[in-house]
Amino acid sequence: MDDVATMDDVATATPKQEASRETDTAPLFQPYRLGPFNLPHRVVMAPLTRSRARPPGNVPDALAACYYAQRASAALIVGEATQVSMQGQGYAWTPGIHSREQVGAWRRITDAVHQAGGLMFCQLWHVGRISHPALQPDNMLPVAPSAVIPAGKAFIENDRGEGTLVPFVRPRALDIEEMPYVVAQYVRAARNAVAADFDGVEIHAANGYLLDQFIESGTNRRNDAYGGAVESRTRLLFEVIEALTPVWGPDRIGVRISPMGKLNDIHDDNPQATFGYVAERLSEYQLGYLHMVNPALEQMQNGKEPDPHALDMAKLVRNRFRGTLVVAGGFDAESGARWLREGWADLIAYGRKFLANPDLPDRLRLGAALNEDDPSTYYGGGEKGYTDYPSMAQDRGEQPKACVDQSWR
Numbered sequence: 307m308d309d310v311a312t313m314d315d316v317a318t319a320t321p322k323q324e325a326s327r328e329t330d331t332a333p334l335f336q337p338y339r340l341g342p343f344n345l346p347h348r349v350v351m352a353p354l355t356r357s358r359a360r361p362p363g364n365v366p367d368a369l370a371a372c373y374y375a376q377r378a379s380a381a382l383i384v385g386e387a388t389q390v391s392m393q394g395q396g397y398a399w400t401p402g403i404h405s406r407e408q409v410g411a412w413r414r415i416t417d418a419v420h421q422a423g424g425l426m427f428c429q430l431w432h433v434g435r436i437s438h439p440a441l442q443p444d445n446m447l448p449v450a451p452s453a454v455i456p457a458g459k460a461f462i463e464n465d466r467g468e469g470t471l472v473p474f475v476r477p478r479a480l481d482i483e484e485m486p487y488v489v490a491q492y493v494r495a496a497r498n499a500v501a502a503d504f505d506g507v508e509i510h511a512a513n514g515y516l517l518d519q520f521i522e523s524g525t526n527r528r529n530d531a532y533g534g535a536v537e538s539r540t541r542l543l544f545e546v547i548e549a550l551t552p553v554w555g556p557d558r559i560g561v562r563i564s565p566m567g568k569l570n571d572i573h574d575d576n577p578q579a580t581f582g583y584v585a586e587r588l589s590e591y592q593l594g595y596l597h598m599v600n601p602a603l604e605q606m607q608n609g610k611e612p613d614p615h616a617l618d619m620a621k622l623v624r625n626r627f628r629g630t631l632v633v634a635g636g637f638d639a640e641s642g643a644r645w646l647r648e649g650w651a652d653l654i655a656y657g658r659k660f661l662a663n664p665d666l667p668d669r670l671r672l673g674a675a676l677n678e679d680d681p682s683t684y685y686g687g688g689e690k691g692y693t694d695y696p697s698m699a700q701d702r703g704e705q706p707k708a709c710v711d712q713s714w715r
């Protein structure tokens with residue numbers, strides 16, 4: 307923890323330095339009206355899988371309530387990807403929102419966030435082919451738009467209860483008759499999210515998971531109503547949105563996409579045409595927001611200027627989508643504020659920085675140094691690397707607040 311600022315460091319900044327930092331980052335701290343919510347600033351917490359749900363049953367526990375409540379100063383918390391069904395699970399120990407026990411646990415988590423003054427959406431997730439029979443009901447094959455095997459490995463639990471990587475298998479292509487049942491999985495999860503007292507839902511259509519596998523041409527080889535032209539490849543996404551609208555109302559629904567993303571062996575032959583169309587059509591739904599993973603993520607996280615093609619992609623989505631645009635990926639305070647100032651985004655989501663800094667908005671506002679994130683504790687485990695990243699108050703010597711409710715660990 308060698309780069310943690312103390313309040314003394316902040317106090318020794320000259321008035322001129324402080325003034326210029328404030329003007330540089332001021333756009334991040336302007337309030338924003340998001341559907342029914344008045345956000346005090348523009349710093350959103352991006353969805354972050356932490357793989358700490360309790361087996362059997364993949365139920366999040368009291369530690370998750372503590373972790374999210376610590377981060378309640380986010381303008382909005384987008385919770386970790388949460389499987390809509392057993393079929394939708396792709397990694398060991400990720401939480402679901404399809405069982406009664408899970409809903410009860412989520413309710414305690416949203417309660418802790420609300421008590422701390424925060425807002426929280428549930429990210430609804432079906433992984434499609436990014437799974438393994440070991441994670442599927444009755445060890446069945448994972449499902450996908452087409453039987454195209456992904457490159458890479460699945461993360462499962464072995465016989466000793468440890469996490470391990472195994473090669474992906476060839477998924478089974480969904481029959482057209484099954485499509486309503488896929489939509490029904492999202493509807494049940496969305497209803498459960500109401501029961502769990504979330505403030506809204508984000509449909510995960512990014513990062514090479516099921517909805518993205520339908521959208522992008524590299525994984526969709528179908529020649530029925532769900533494949534071929536972009537209008538057909540995006541059909542499942544729009545069916546899900548239309549099915550969820552009566553449950554949540556459009557302004558409490560967000561959609562996440564990742565144009566030009568490469569995660570999970572995904573690609574599209576013409577991302578401009580595909581995502582230009584998606585952004586245009588999404589505008590018809592008066593959604594709460596569209597959440598885009600920054601196409602220039604790779605360069606920006608390495609401190610480089612965005613690649614012009616990637617920036618063009620981001621601007622295309624911005625121009626085609628008439629509504630609130632959240633962008634995530636590779637931002638610090640300055641670049642986030644710049645994107646807001648340029649009008650390339652309305653809200654900025656931070657992933658790894660929020661993971662490691664529970665009080666990120668205050669740190670960005672003050673220009674305080676940030677805790678470094680530790681990738682070895684991203685997934686699985688307990689408190690270490692989860693609830694023990696210090697706040698600035700702790701850096702000043704205050705005791706951490708006890709936030710784990712032992713009655714339901």
Ligand SMILES: Cc1cc2nc3c(=O)[nH]c(=O)nc-3n(C[C@H](O)[C@H](O)[C@H](O)COP(=O)(O)O)c2cc1C
Pocket residue numbers: 352353354355356386387429510512513562599603607634635636637655656657658659684
């Ligand atoms: C540990 C970890 C877990 C993640 N889990 C999710 C997830 O559950 N859902 C999702 O859409 N993106 C997920 N992402 C991607 C982040 O939301 C975000 O887009 C990415 O980290 C880039 O933003 P950053 O540069 O601010 O970290 C994850 C990223 C990390 C590092």
